[in-house]
Amino acid sequence: MSMEYRYKHPHPAVTTDIVVFTISDGALKLLLIKRGQEPYKGTWALPGGFLEPNEDLSQCAQRELQEETRLQNIYLEQLYTFGNPERDPRERVVSVAYYALVPIMDNLPVAGSDATAVSWYPMDKLPPLAFDHVEIVNLAQKRLLSKLNYTSIAFQLLPETFTLSEVQTVYEIVRNEKLDKRNFRKQITKLGLLEDTGELRRNGSHRPARLYRAVCRNKVQLID
Amino acid sequence: MSMEYRYKHPHPAVTTDIVVFTISDGALKLLLIKRGQEPYKGTWALPGGFLEPNEDLSQCAQRELQEETRLQNIYLEQLYTFGNPERDPRERVVSVAYYALVPIMDNLPVAGSDATAVSWYPMDKLPPLAFDHVEIVNLAQKRLLSKLNYTSIAFQLLPETFTLSEVQTVYEIVRNEKLDKRNFRKQITKLGLLEDTGELRRNGSHRPARLYRAVCRNKVQLID
DNA sequence: GCAAAAGTGTTATCCCTACACCCATGA
DNA sequence: TCATGGGTGTAGGGATAACACTTTTGC
Numbered sequence: 001m002s003m004e005y006r007y008k009h010p011h012p013a014v015t016t017d018i019v020v021f022t023i024s025d026g027a028l029k030l031l032l033i034k035r036g037q038e039p040y041k042g043t044w045a046l047p048g049g050f051l052e053p054n055e056d057l058s059q060c061a062q063r064e065l066q067e068e069t070r071l072q073n074i075y076l077e078q079l080y081t082f083g084n085p086e087r088d089p090r091e092r093v094v095s096v097a098y099y100a101l102v103p104i105m106d107n108l109p110v111a112g113s114d115a116t117a118v119s120w121y122p123m124d125k126l127p128p129l130a131f132d133h134v135e136i137v138n139l140a141q142k143r144l145l146s147k148l149n150y151t152s153i154a155f156q157l158l159p160e161t162f163t164l165s166e167v168q169t170v171y172e173i174v175r176n177e178k179l180d181k182r183n184f185r186k187q188i189t190k191l192g193l194l195e196d197t198g199e200l201r202r203n204g205s206h207r208p209a210r211l212y213r214a215v216c217r218n219k220v221q222l223i224d
Numbered sequence: 225m226s227m228e229y230r231y232k233h234p235h236p237a238v239t240t241d242i243v244v245f246t247i248s249d250g251a252l253k254l255l256l257i258k259r260g261q262e263p264y265k266g267t268w269a270l271p272g273g274f275l276e277p278n279e280d281l282s283q284c285a286q287r288e289l290q291e292e293t294r295l296q297n298i299y300l301e302q303l304y305t306f307g308n309p310e311r312d313p314r315e316r317v318v319s320v321a322y323y324a325l326v327p328i329m330d331n332l333p334v335a336g337s338d339a340t341a342v343s344w345y346p347m348d349k350l351p352p353l354a355f356d357h358v359e360i361v362n363l364a365q366k367r368l369l370s371k372l373n374y375t376s377i378a379f380q381l382l383p384e385t386f387t388l389s390e391v392q393t394v395y396e397i398v399r400n401e402k403l404d405k406r407n408f409r410k411q412i413t414k415l416g417l418l419e420d421t422g423e424l425r426r427n428g429s430h431r432p433a434r435l436y437r438a439v440c441r442n443k444v445q446l447i448d
Numbered sequence: 449g450c451a452a453a454a455g456t457g458t459t460a461t462c463c464c465t466a467c468a469c470c471c472a473t474g475a
Numbered sequence: 476t477c478a479t480g481g482g483t484g485t486a487g488g489g490a491t492a493a494c495a496c497t498t499t500t501g502c
Contacts, residue, residue: 004230010277011235014307014318053234053316057307081305081320083238083281092277094238094318096305150374165454182456183492205501206453389481406483407465429474430479 012083012092016061017048017133019079019140020069022102023157027122028173030137031102031110032129033068034117039089040130044121046137048095061098068118069109075101075156075220079140087132099140101156104166148174152193152221155214161197163209164188191223236307236316240285241272241357243303243364244293246326247381251346252397254361255326255334256353257292258341263313264354268345270361272319285322292342293333299325299380299444303364311356323364325380328390372398376417376445379438385421387433388412415447 020031032044047068051060061076079097087093102108110118121127123141126134147153154170168184188194193215200208244255256268271292275284285300300322307318326332334342345351347365350358371377378394392408412418417439424432 004232005234006228006230007235007237008228009237009274010229011231012238012275013231013233014236014238050233051236051307051318054309056309057305057318078304080302081281083275083320085278085280094275094281094320096307096318163454180493181454182494185455187491202500204453205451205499207455207499209454387481404466405481406467409482411464426473427481428479429472429477431472431481433481 010092012094013088014051015048015093015095016051016057016064017046017095017097017136018061018065018076019046019097019099019137020065020074020102021099021140021144021157022108022120023104023170023173024108024120025122026169026173027124028141029120029122030126031068032119032121032127034119035130036116043130044119044127045130046097046133047118051096057096058098061096061100065100069102071102071109075153077220079136079143082132082136084132095136097136097140099143101144101153103157103159104170105159145174147220150222150224152191152214152216152223155193155217156220158214160217161199161211161213163201163211165209167212193223234316236318237312238275239272239317239319240275240281240288241270241319241321241360242285242289242300243270243321243323243361244289244298244326245323245364245368245381246332246344247328247394247397248332248344249346250393250397251348252365253344253346254350255292256343256345256351258343259354260340267354268343268351269354270321270357271342275320281320282322285320285324289324293326295326295333299377301444303360303367306356306360308356319360321360321364323367325368325377327381327383328394329383369398371444374446374448376415376438376440376447379417379441380444382438384441385423385435385437387425387435389433391436417447 022029031047033047035041035043035045047064049064051057055063058076058078065071065074065076076098079099081094081096083094085092108120110120129137148171154167157170158166164185167188168179168181171184172179194212195215197211197213199211201211202208246253255271257271259265259267259269271288273288275281279287282300282302289295289298289300303321303323305318305320309316311317332344334344350361353361372395378391381394382390388409391412392403392405395408396403418436419439421435421437423435425435426432
């Protein structure tokens with residue numbers, strides 16, 4: 001394809017970048033991709049790419065996300081749009097940033113579609129990032145933290161069924177503080193978002209834990 | 225200028241649209257502009273326009289806002305980015321929406337730079353809007369309402385100095401409900417955001433009201 | 449029986465809500 | 476003196492925060 005696209009006025013390129021969070025090994029982690037081309041070749045960066053002519057912004061983010069993780073039904077929300085004229089050395093690029101939450105899993109998928117390196121990094125040990133991606137990541141973390149307080153977003157970081165201790169762990173890791181077990185359970189159950197599955201999980205050599213399900217896992221809602 | 229801009233891949237046009245709110249005559253009002261050209265010629269629309277090659281997104285919004293209102297130092301915040309491929313019939317347009325808050329004024333400026341009609345509409349009597357602007361306006365109103373609860377954004381709708389009753393009026397109009405005077409005053413003063421100017425405003429035939437100033441009017445901050 | 453995580457209540461404090469009257473002024 | 480909006484306090488109920496022991500299981 002050597003076709004050219006012509007416009008009477010200058011048009012910036014538009015991309016989406018996705019901040020993909022998950023929790024594993026007791027830490028909040030971020031999905032990064034090692035760039036295979038200039039600029040910033042060899043530097044870690046957020047997954048993302050150019051907007052196709054006939055897709056909506058969220059479709060673009062979803063497509064890019066799936067190309068990197070092969071994951072379906074991942075929670076995805078628009079974060080902010082970054083348009084500093086200098087943010088990409090090649091040309092003017094406006095990037096619509098999204099963030100995504102991948103549920104806790106035993107085997108985190110990282111298979112990239114091509115030979116590029118893909119890896120989960122703990123938020124407190126991030127490598128240097130390309131472009132203005134540090135800024136995007138910081139904003140996403142701030143948003144996640146504050147949404148935890150007034151929405152049911154935490155369940156997007158949990159699998160279909162989970163124990164109350166696992167919910168508490170999500171809150172503790174994202175907020176980076178220990179919480180009181182009894183108070184936490186009172187609060188979280190009072191919200192009416194949890195349904196007891198009636199099943200138990202027998203884990204190690206200790207009392208089994210009740211398994212719960214989020215009443216509406218498909219939509220994040222305001223609470224209180 | 226008959227110059228053409230060429231790209232190897234299709235690039236959408238990028239615009240900003242601004243949802244400009246103010247309060248007057250006891251109602252939340254929105255600044256609208258009657259379109260002078262197709263598409264949607266003669267229909268009311270949000271102020272906004274194309275991103276220039278060397279300006280940041282917020283600069284673009286600020287510039288468009290100033291061209292319509294001649295106002296400086298207006299609070300401006302990015303809202304959301306709209307990119308439905310069908311949202312503009314001419315070409316693919318991605319619009320970064322902002323919202324702006326204009327303080328209560330006696331003489332609201334509406335002088336457009338050119339001959340276009342510019343007008344403030346009460347939110348409960350909006351005319352039909354061009355493009356997807358209804359959607360943008362609804363989202364902005366929702367955002368304003370929720371930010372009122374956890375930030376000091378209300379002071380952006382007030383002049384330099386103001387009475388407690390005026391603050392209460394802002395809350396009542398945006399939230400569309402009456403509030404208890406004593407409880408409101410206790411809450412708002414407890415936040416530590418208000419500074420007593422020591423001056424009084426003598427208004428009508430009643431006791432004069434104390435005038436207050438927002439401690440940090442230049443930055444909107446989280447409260448609680 | 450012992451280690452390890454699950455589960456469970458009470459009390460003191462703070463915050464929110466409901467509610468009604470006096471004050472200072474201009475006409 | 477009257478009409479108008481400005482200004483003030485208290486009491487009851489509900490939410491929040493601090494705090495420790497028993498239960499169930501696997502080994």
